[in-house]
Amino acid sequence: MIAKSMTPFVRGSSEIRKMFEEGKKMAEIYGAENVYDYSVGNPGLHPPKEVYDAIDHINHDLDPHMVHGYMANAGHVSTRQTVADDLNKRFGTDYTIDNIIMTVGAGSAINALMKTIYDPGDKQIVFAPYFVEYDNWAGNYYAESIVVRSNEANGFEPDPEDLKKALTPDVKAVIINNPNNPTGVIYSEETIIGLTNVLKEAEREFGHPVYIISDEPYRELVYTDQEVPFIPNYYDNTLIAYSWSKSLSLPGERIGYLAISPKSDDPEEFFGAAVVASRVSGATNAPSLQQLIIDECIDAQVDISYYKKNAEDLYKIVTDAGFTALKPQGAFYMWVKSPVADEHEFIDALKQERILGVAGSAFAGPGYIRLSFCISNETIMNSAESFRRAGNKYFK
Numbered sequence: 089m090i091a092k093s094m095t096p097f098v099r100g101s102s103e104i105r106k107m108f109e110e111g112k113k114m115a116e117i118y119g120a121e122n123v124y125d126y127s128v129g130n131p132g133l134h135p136p137k138e139v140y141d142a143i144d145h146i147n148h149d150l151d152p153h154m155v156h157g158y159m160a161n162a163g164h165v166s167t168r169q170t171v172a173d174d175l176n177k178r179f180g181t182d183y184t185i186d187n188i189i190m191t192v193g194a195g196s197a198i199n200a201l202m203k204t205i206y207d208p209g210d211k212q213i214v215f216a217p218y219f220v221e222y223d224n225w226a227g228n229y230y231a232e233s234i235v236v237r238s239n240e241a242n243g244f245e246p247d248p249e250d251l252k253k254a255l256t257p258d259v260k261a262v263i264i265n266n267p268n269n270p271t272g273v274i275y276s277e278e279t280i281i282g283l284t285n286v287l288k289e290a291e292r293e294f295g296h297p298v299y300i301i302s303d304e305p306y307r308e309l310v311y312t313d314q315e316v317p318f319i320p321n322y323y324d325n326t327l328i329a330y331s332w333s334k335s336l337s338l339p340g341e342r343i344g345y346l347a348i349s350p351k352s353d354d355p356e357e358f359f360g361a362a363v364v365a366s367r368v369s370g371a372t373n374a375p376s377l378q379q380l381i382i383d384e385c386i387d388a389q390v391d392i393s394y395y396k397k398n399a400e401d402l403y404k405i406v407t408d409a410g411f412t413a414l415k416p417q418g419a420f421y422m423w424v425k426s427p428v429a430d431e432h433e434f435i436d437a438l439k440q441e442r443i444l445g446v447a448g449s450a451f452a453g454p455g456y457i458r459l460s461f462c463i464s465n466e467t468i469m470n471s472a473e474s475f476r477r478a479g480n481k482y483f484k
């Protein structure tokens with residue numbers, strides 16, 4: 089018998105499974121090449137050549153005990169040093185190995201951070217639309233989200249004034265995901281300065297840290313000349329959750345890290361607690377082989393220009409069909425306005441044209457849908473006629 093507390097999660101995941109099954113069924117009926125699946129954010133590109141070379145080298149030349157054995161829970165010293173050096177070189181910071189813990193992707197990094205910070209009843213602030221797994225993960229530690237909404241008028245960037253109104257003394261963290269899933273927006277430096285000024289004031293008033301958890305799996309996926317502000321340079325109590333799931337196309341391999349700013353409140357104590365949090369969450373340590381790959385591939389990336397072209401082509405197709413969309417600045421998502429109030433109706437209309445997307449309500453962003461364009465460019469180009477037919481239903 090399963091716990092009562094699991095019931096809502098099981099219900100939620102059967103919704104996702106339903107969509108997945110539906111996609112498979114459509115592929116059987118119409119042929120996979122005639123179904124345009126923009127639903128899942130599973131990177132379509134292969135990992136770069138450097139990853140395959142590193143795997144060969146590690147398997148042939150390194151001591152198997154070192155490659156496959158248990159290790160310190162925080163991860164290989166060499167990999168943590170590589171990550172610290174990379175951050176310091178790129179962002180002018182002072183990270184050391186005692187600020188870095190290798191994790192099982194960003195999901196595990198965020199869980200370790202939440203377990204380190206939250207007591208039951210604590211609150212976190214999230215900016216909608218958002219990746220709602222944040223709520224489930226906070227629930228693991230009996231903490232809850234307060235949702236602050238952004239909207240069309242402010243380009244889906246959070247408003248510091250709204251943050252100010254939502255802050256209470258039991259808020260222990262604010263989650264920022266930039267570039268953003270699901271909107272594809274990059275929050276500007278002005279927004280980050282506005283938000284961090286509000287948080288600095290709150291820390292003074294409440295007398296305790298209000299951490300920023302900076303969730304950065306899309307940090308490298310940028311399609312404009314905009315800078316993605318590196319938040320630790322604006323706010324001392326910043327904790328980074330990073331992942332190579334997207335930048336190296338390794339989502340199934342589960343590799344990321346958490347970084348505790350050396351300028352944060354008692355970083356030494358935090359590091360010790362976060363190592364324990366990571367272990368007791370059951371992760372024990374990040375996969376060893378993947379850490380060693382990162383050691384050798386820290387400068388490697390998937391071909392971002394491929395996603396950039398996808399973003400441009402899909403934007404043209406969708407807007408030519410009459411729909412309104414945000415032009416993606418980063419990540420690999422396009423946020424499209426539903427032409428009818430209930431975006432589920434729009435999702436159904438697209439399905440009739442064999443186009444699959446995700447309803448914005450799944451990200452606390454009703455009235456919109458998310459299209460994930462990490463698929464092949466050929467599929468995107470082939471979907472143009474279907475989008476045109478869907479557009480004709482609303483705009484002709």
Ligand code: PLP
Pocket residue numbers: 129192193194195196219265269303305330331332333339343344
């Ligand atoms: N955060 C956001 C915003 C994501 O979109 C994802 C995955 O898609 C994650 C975190 C989890 O990333 P990982 O695969 O590294 O656990």
